[in-house]
Amino acid sequence: MRNIWIIAKRELAGYFATPLALVFIVIFLALTGAFTFYLGRFFDNGQADLEAFFRFHPWLYLILIPAVAMRLWAEERKSGTIELLMTLPVTTAQAVLGKFVAAWAFCGIALALTFPVWVTVNVLGEPDNGVIVAGYVGSFLMAGAFMSIGACMSAMTKNQVIAFIISATVCFLFTMSGLDLVLNFFQAWAPALIVDTVASLSFLVRFDAVMRGVIDLRDVLFFVSLIAFFLFTNVIVVEVKKSA
Amino acid sequence: MNALKTIDRNRLAVIGVGLAAVLFLAVNLAVNLSLRSAQVDLTERGLYTLSDGTRKVLTSLTEPITLRLYFTRALGERYPGHQAYANRVRELLERYVNISGGKIRLEVKNPEAFSEVEDEAVTFGLQGLPYDQSGDRGYFGLAGTNSVDGKAVIPYFTTEREPFLEYDLTKLVYSLATLDRPVVGMVARLPVEGGFMMGQRPVPAWAVISQIRELFDVRTMPAEFNAVPPEIGMLMLVHPKNLSDETLYAIDQFVMRGGRVLAFIDPNAETEAPSPQGPAGPSDIDRLLKSWGVTFIKDKVAADLQSARRVNVRHEGQITQVDYVAWNTLDRRNLDTTDAVVADIRDLNVGSAGILEPAEGATTTFRPLVTTSEDSEALDVAKLQGRIDIVALFRDFKASGKKLTMAARVTGPVKSAFPDGPPLIGEGEDAEKARLERAKTHLAEAQKPLNAVIVADTDVLHEGLWAEIRNVNGEQLLVPYAGNSDFVINAVENLSGGDVLLGLRSRGDSKRPFLMVEKIQLEAERKFRAEQEKLAKELQETQKRIEGLTNREGANSEAILTAEEKTAIAEFRRKMIDIRHDLRNVQHALRKDIDALDAWLKFLNIAAIPLILGFAALVIAVARRLSRARARPVTE
Numbered sequence: 001m002r003n004i005w006i007i008a009k010r011e012l013a014g015y016f017a018t019p020l021a022l023v024f025i026v027i028f029l030a031l032t033g034a035f036t037f038y039l040g041r042f043f044d045n046g047q048a049d050l051e052a053f054f055r056f057h058p059w060l061y062l063i064l065i066p067a068v069a070m071r072l073w074a075e076e077r078k079s080g081t082i083e084l085l086m087t088l089p090v091t092t093a094q095a096v097l098g099k100f101v102a103a104w105a106f107c108g109i110a111l112a113l114t115f116p117v118w119v120t121v122n123v124l125g126e127p128d129n130g131v132i133v134a135g136y137v138g139s140f141l142m143a144g145a146f147m148s149i150g151a152c153m154s155a156m157t158k159n160q161v162i163a164f165i166i167s168a169t170v171c172f173l174f175t176m177s178g179l180d181l182v183l184n185f186f187q188a189w190a191p192a193l194i195v196d197t198v199a200s201l202s203f204l205v206r207f208d209a210v211m212r213g214v215i216d217l218r219d220v221l222f223f224v225s226l227i228a229f230f231l232f233t234n235v236i237v238v239e240v241k242k243s244a
Numbered sequence: 245m246n247a248l249k250t251i252d253r254n255r256l257a258v259i260g261v262g263l264a265a266v267l268f269l270a271v272n273l274a275v276n277l278s279l280r281s282a283q284v285d286l287t288e289r290g291l292y293t294l295s296d297g298t299r300k301v302l303t304s305l306t307e308p309i310t311l312r313l314y315f316t317r318a319l320g321e322r323y324p325g326h327q328a329y330a331n332r333v334r335e336l337l338e339r340y341v342n343i344s345g346g347k348i349r350l351e352v353k354n355p356e357a358f359s360e361v362e363d364e365a366v367t368f369g370l371q372g373l374p375y376d377q378s379g380d381r382g383y384f385g386l387a388g389t390n391s392v393d394g395k396a397v398i399p400y401f402t403t404e405r406e407p408f409l410e411y412d413l414t415k416l417v418y419s420l421a422t423l424d425r426p427v428v429g430m431v432a433r434l435p436v437e438g439g440f441m442m443g444q445r446p447v448p449a450w451a452v453i454s455q456i457r458e459l460f461d462v463r464t465m466p467a468e469f470n471a472v473p474p475e476i477g478m479l480m481l482v483h484p485k486n487l488s489d490e491t492l493y494a495i496d497q498f499v500m501r502g503g504r505v506l507a508f509i510d511p512n513a514e515t516e517a518p519s520p521q522g523p524a525g526p527s528d529i530d531r532l533l534k535s536w537g538v539t540f541i542k543d544k545v546a547a548d549l550q551s552a553r554r555v556n557v558r559h560e561g562q563i564t565q566v567d568y569v570a571w572n573t574l575d576r577r578n579l580d581t582t583d584a585v586v587a588d589i590r591d592l593n594v595g596s597a598g599i600l601e602p603a604e605g606a607t608t609t610f611r612p613l614v615t616t617s618e619d620s621e622a623l624d625v626a627k628l629q630g631r632i633d634i635v636a637l638f639r640d641f642k643a644s645g646k647k648l649t650m651a652a653r654v655t656g657p658v659k660s661a662f663p664d665g666p667p668l669i670g671e672g673e674d675a676e677k678a679r680l681e682r683a684k685t686h687l688a689e690a691q692k693p694l695n696a697v698i699v700a701d702t703d704v705l706h707e708g709l710w711a712e713i714r715n716v717n718g719e720q721l722l723v724p725y726a727g728n729s730d731f732v733i734n735a736v737e738n739l740s741g742g743d744v745l746l747g748l749r750s751r752g753d754s755k756r757p758f759l760m761v762e763k764i765q766l767e768a769e770r771k772f773r774a775e776q777e778k779l780a781k782e783l784q785e786t787q788k789r790i791e792g793l794t795n796r797e798g799a800n801s802e803a804i805l806t807a808e809e810k811t812a813i814a815e816f817r818r819k820m821i822d823i824r825h826d827l828r829n830v831q832h833a834l835r836k837d838i839d840a841l842d843a844w845l846k847f848l849n850i851a852a853i854p855l856i857l858g859f860a861a862l863v864i865a866v867a868r869r870l871s872r873a874r875a876r877p878v879t880e
Contacts, residue, residue: 016593021375022858022861025854025857030854031313033850033851034842034850034851043846047757047758048758049756116848116852116853118847120845120849123762124758124761125758125759127756128288128755128756130285130288131286131288174735179324194269194274197273200276202324204324205324205328212292213291214285215283215284217279217282218275218282221271221272222275223277229265229267230266232261233261236260237257239253239257240253242256244445
């Protein structure tokens with residue numbers, strides 16, 4: 001546990017050692033703000049809720065989180081620091097978890113910095129703050145899911161651009177899962193139960209449910225188990241590459 | 245050997261990942277199937293938590309009910325949103341089954357194209373929607389039946405009505421469960437039950453009346469009647485007026501026997517067509533009201549500034565928004581939340597409601613249910629008839645500092661409004677004989693204390709004031725935005741002796757307006773409206789003066805004007821341009837503060853934090869550089 005914490009702290013500090021993290025946060029904040037106010041027409045709608053704000057989160061994450069995640073392992077492998085990391089007295093699992101926690105916390109910081117929109121909606125009217133809390137919890141969980149996919153994909157290649165493209169594609173499939181596009185692939189061979197399960201993997205549908213103001217244990221478990229699966233795969237990929 | 249080891253490791257890795265994937269899917273599958281109601285509802289009003297009303301309905305079931313949920317799987321595959329909603333409906337119904345203790349049986353069916361199940365769904369009256377190119381139809385509806393062949397149907401679950409899901413389901417179960425529905429007598433002088441207009445399409449009944457019909461046995465009373473049938477336990481009076489003595493007496497005696505009354509009276513029924521002679525006139529049951537201890541002020545309307553509804557009006561050739569003080573959206577501050585009828589109502593829309601007061605020397609208790617704020621004014625009804633100057637009503641509004649009562653519950657002992665016995669109907673000896681005959685059963689005092697709810701507005705009933713009608717898949721769908729129908733149904737149920745439905749809320753998430761923006765608008769309007777009027781008047785006067793000067797000596801008078809007069813005209817023209825300019829500024833100022841707020845919020849939410857972060861980063865970078873420079877040892 002201590003090792004995970006140390007790695008996470010070191011990684012998180014690493015983010016802020018270069019202006020890169022700042023640029024990401026600024027882009028995220030500016031885009032969420034612009035989408036909320038211009039595309040979502042937040043002010044013109046005149047409704048004291050944050051629907052226009054949360055609606056764009058899956059799409060923003062789809063692009064921004066793979067961009068944050070792409071360097072997690074690819075960079076280490078390219079620059080060779082991965083060997084150095086592996087010589088430290090930490091297990092691969094601890095390293096994977098540490099890096100993930102740092103990256104997820106980084107997303108959390110970016111999300112927390114959107115607080116002006118919460119203040120705004122409370123100044124303008126009397127929103128249902130319970131629904132807003134649920135929206136933030138859902139958005140954070142979803143960011144974790146995107147991040148675990150991104151981290152896993154980053155471990156598969158040395159090339160950051162390829163890591164970005166693969167993870168954006170996988171994230172896209174998870175976001176849109178439940179649509180014909182994805183389901184047709186399963187319908188041909190899988191029983192209805194599997195097709196139903198695949199359909200239930202859609203980030204959009206899961207996040208929509210949380211955004212309504214209801215935190216369902218099934219939605220939470222979905223995101224948590226998805227994160228666990230990709231972190232496990234991440235560990236295996238790093239192990240295999242290490243031994244290769 | 246080494247290579248073999250690597251292959252093994254790779255194979256092991258693939259197997260591991262495969263197993264993890266299977267585990268991941270299995271966990272989610274198991275969780276989806278087993279964990280049905282483990283959720284935290286964070287919504288302020290518990291939108292997704294079953295209400296007490298639903299629990300009461302379900303636990304009081306005595307007869308078995310079968311519910312058949314039809315959902316075409318292919319529809320869910322095509323539209324994941326539909327699948328999620330169908331899951332929610334199914335889970336909610338499963339909870340109904342649990343709470344009902346087995347009284348409800350649920351069947352979930354998949355009506356595929358050209359299947360027997362599809363025929364069954366169609367027979368029940370479910371609505372199919374084409375979902376792909378081939379024109380196959382998908383179904384997503386509910387059909388319920390009870391043991392006596394009663395049936396109730398939701399033809400299609402549309403997402404627009406998702407917030408009302410529990411309400412719709414519970415009402416459906418309730419309508420199947422109650423075989424002996426309370427009987428409500430309806431006396432209406434407004435076309436609440438629809439009908440046929442000469443040469444026009446049939447007019448549907450008002451939505452709230454249709455909703456009452458789903459839950460109660462509504463009997464329409466004839467225009468004149470001399471007795472209320474004994475099976476009727478409650479009378480609903482809508483805009484009663486021009487009632488004969490005979491009818492008034494029948495209502496009076498009904499009340500003396502312990503009958504309940506829900507009356508909607510109105511000084512200015514906006515849904516009533518004016519007669520050729522002028523305004524249609526207020527409701528009139530003064531004689532009865534007096535005996536019940538209520539005074540209805542017929543020539544005044546309750547106006548309230550705080551709850552005024554914003555409307556678009558044409559004023560001086562321009563469309564402007566203004567608060568219509570006689571149309572109000574009343575919220576919890578205006579409702580007596582200790583009374584079950586309004587306890588769960590979040591907001592109520594009324595249109596030019598009247599004022600009720602307790603009568604002097606009344607034996608009854610007068611309990612206001614719906615009142616205005618203290619920012620209220622009793623307006624003359626005449627101001628709301630003919631051409632209404634909404635802007636003037638707003639401009640000239642003077643708060644009385646008094647709360648006015650728009651609806652009240654009246655309870656307690658009462659005496660007959662006919663102390664001398666039944667009225668004489670017709671003339672001659674026979675009529676007198678009949679009167680004496682009726683006098684034998686005359687009740688001078690109520691056998692049970694009066695229990696009446698009087699609402700000084702009839703427009704509150706009309707859906708135009710509380711619901712949006714959306715056309716979804718060719719079907720008219722009612723989406724309420726105020727709690728009017730809940731209020732009316734609560735009142736009917738409460739007065740007809742039931743309490744099962746009380747606490748069942750339709751819980752449509754009410755609109756949550758930007759109160760701050762509304763306040764700014766209101767203040768700007770109050771500030772500028774008077775100035776605008778003053779400037780407009782000044783402009784008119786200046787124009788007249790110029791015209792007066794130039795027209796003095798005929799058409800071509802400019803030539804013979806004196807130098808002073810020319811200066812005066814030039815001065816007036818300049819003033820006119822100034823006034824026009826000021827007027828434009830005033831118009832602009834009405835919107836200025838809001839535009840400024842919009843711009844500020846955009847800045848704060850889009851750029852402020854990034855700028856602060858950038859600045860902070862800069863400061864930190866400079867500080868670091870400085871401290872590094874300081875720490876560097878001096879070598880030379």
